[in-house]
Amino acid sequence: MSDRKIVKVCCGTGCLANGSGVLFEKLLEKSKIKGDFAVDILVKSTGCNGLCEKGPLIKIEPDGITYCKVKLSDIDEIYEKTILKGEAIERLLFSDSSGKKTKSHKDTEFYKRQVKLALRNIGEIDPTCIEDYIERDGYKAIYKALFEMTPEDIIKEVEKSKIRGRGGAGFLTYRKWMGAKKVDSFPKYVVCNGDEGDPGAFMDRSVMEGDPHSIIEGMIICARYLDSHKGYIYIRDEYGLAIKNMKAAIEDAKNHGYLGKNILGSGFDFDIEIVRGGGAFVCGESTALMSSIEGKVGEPRAKYIHSNEKGLWGQPTVLNNVETWANIPLIILKGGEWFAGYGTENSKGTKVFSLVGKVKNTGLVEVPMGTTLRELIFDIGGGIIGNKKFKAVQTGGPSGGCIPEGLLDLKVDFDTLTEAGSMMGSGGMIVMDERTCMVDVARYYIKFLSEESCGKCAPCREGIKRMLEILTDICEGRGKEGDIELLEEICSMVESAALCGLGKTAPNPVMTTLKYFKDEYIEHIENKRCPAGVCKNLTTFFIDSEKCVGCGLCRKNCPADCISGEIKKPHFIDASKCIKCGSCIENCRFSAVKVK
Incomplete structure (x- = not known):
């Protein structure tokens, strides 16, 4: 019996951009060479391992060896020394900021502090191989939901879990499902939001690329509860690999009897179709997304009627984001109370974040709700690049807020972030150092939002445009007395009068920077000086x-x-x-x- 070595090459988008595809092909080629060594080699391409800063990553099992920043020139040595002989190559091991080497990624601070639920399979399985997913308890929740549970049993477990939608708004998932169930109108639809347009965010992308079957399984469970027979996955058009892997997963699921007619002989039918996004940030908003699926312009509508009552084509529709769907199979398989064992009183479970910006260990992380910003940025993230002074972290995407150093011990959950003036959003987290101008940060996000506003309602269309004009004047040295008060007035108006979530949350970057960094605004306006040295006219x-x-x-x-x-x-x-x-x-x- 030969020894078996499993070589896992990260082929998520980040590592692919750094050449991991070539590494995978070279290792695959070498694994087919039959020599005198009694070693059975299996080479797999996996989704994102999370530690994007150190990519391309290669893991060798069962040795428990992880190599970072691997180059094509390293492959022969990895094959000869590690795969065939089990010897570790020290220069390729993970090295922290102190220079300490770690053999396995599991022993690093980056991974040890994480709890992976939504990301449970990513980096461990080949996303294009359904057998890999099944081997890790994939589709077991479908058997349970179809043959061992009634629809009422399903919703009870989702209710016990107290899971809130991971797309940003944080609605209780079971309430959304129950609302659609109560409406006596058919057909009913199940929709996955994979549009993810936030700058610096790649959480949903990584799940779609690295574990597509978990999304499909979650949607089937909801469909079983609703008695829905049609689902849609709306994916951002730029996400080429996500679209490719999701399409392959849907076909494999059909071929194995998990999708389509008479699923697993249960008599229940459900199919899923992929819709490519229209390229607009506003299409991440639920009603705009549904308009886009219908082939209309992606514009939001007023929500006096909820989508779970009248959504796609005027029919009851349940829409959740990628991360929410990925958690559903675990909730059904292990129980709602098990899931609720993680997190805080009003924010259960874990949350996936894309940790980027001026932090040493950029990447994808998943932690229990209630983990502090300090733990995320300094323990998992390794601190600030160049050991510079931390200044702020922006959470929740372009409509989120900037949180200062004084709130580093803030627990990250839905309610606490909202109280601080920010939001959970889909999970983007951008770290800023002392060289960041907070006025310029507000200007950047307002510029993004002004370009992405659909223009349907005047408060958003004109209000954001006027905020951008004022912020641009301040950054370019034309700021004047009264600008701060005018910004605050416009923010209040847009927040209360805008039609959809984009407009209502757009003032957050301005309001939080004014709240926590007003002295920088004053320096720009009164002293014509940018303390961070970013605004060129004032530096x-x-x-x-x-x-x-x-x-x-x-x-x-x-x-x-x-x-x-x-x-x-x-x-x-x-x-x-x-x-x-x-x-x-x-x-x-x-x-x-x-x-x-």
Whole structure:
């Protein structure tokens, strides 16, 4: 009996962009070579492992060895030393900020502090192989829901779990399902929102790419409860790999009897169709999404009638996001009370976040609700790049808020984030350091939202546009007395009068930066100065001669050649040549470059 080595190559979008596809093909080719070694080698391509900062990643089992930032030139050595002989290659092991090497990814702080429910299979299975999913208890919940449970049993477990929708609004999932069930009108529809348009967010993308069957299984369970026979998965058009893997999973599920007519001989029919997104951020809003599926312009409508009463084509429709659907099979299989054992009183379970920005370990993380921002950013994320000072974290996508250092011990759940002026959103989390201008951050998100507003209602269309004009003036040195008060007034109006969630939450970036960083607004307006050195019209860099050691790094990296000075002597910036790119302040290790 030969030893079996399972080689798992991360082929999520991030690692593929760094060449993991070529690594997979090379390893697959080498695994087919029959030599004198009694080693059976199975090479698998998996979804995202989460630690995107260290990709491409390769895991070798059962040795428990994980390699980071693998290059094509490393493959021969990995094959000869690790796969055939079981020897670890130290230079490829995970290394934390202190330089400590870790053999298995499971022993890193990044992974040890996580609890993976929605991400349970991602990085472990080949998403294009249904047998891999079945081997890890996949589709067992379908058997249970079809043959051992009544529709009332299903909804009881979902109710016990107290799971709230992971798409942003945080509605209790069981209430949404029950609302559709009560309406005596057929057909009824089940819809998955995979549009995910938030900058810096890739949670849903990773689930669709890495574990598509969990979404399908969750939707079938809901369909069984509703007696629905048709489902739709609405996927952002740019998500090519997600669309490819979801299509393959739907076909495999049909071929194995889990989708289509007479599922598993139960007499129950259900099928799923993929709809590619229209490319508009507003189509992530439930009613706009449904209009887009119907072939209409993706515009929201007033919600005095809920979608679970009249949704697609005026029929009862249950819409949940990718992460919510991925949790449903676990809730049915292990019980609602088991799921509710994680999280806080009003926010049960876990939440997936895309941790990005000025943090050392960028990537995909899943933690119990109630985990603090400090744990996420400093324990799991490893702290701020270059050990700079943490300034803020923006949660909840472009309509979320910016949370300051003073609230780092805030527990991350639906209600606590809302109280702080931000929101859970779909799970985007962007970390900012001392070199971030909070006025410019507000301007950036308002610009994004102004471009993505559908323009249907005047409060959103005109209000966001006016906010952008004011913020642009402040960043470019034209800010004036009364601008702050006017921004606050417009924010209040847009929040209360806008038609849909995009408009109602659009003021959040402005309101939270005004709440926690008003001093920066005042500096911009009254002193015509950007403390972070980001707004070029309000920035002048200079070198503190007492702190400058004359290392020359700033001079060597200056693209405008405006810095002069001799080695080991203070350097100087020629303000007339300076293009204010910030390269000098980024490269200085001695905090000698300052902003006037």
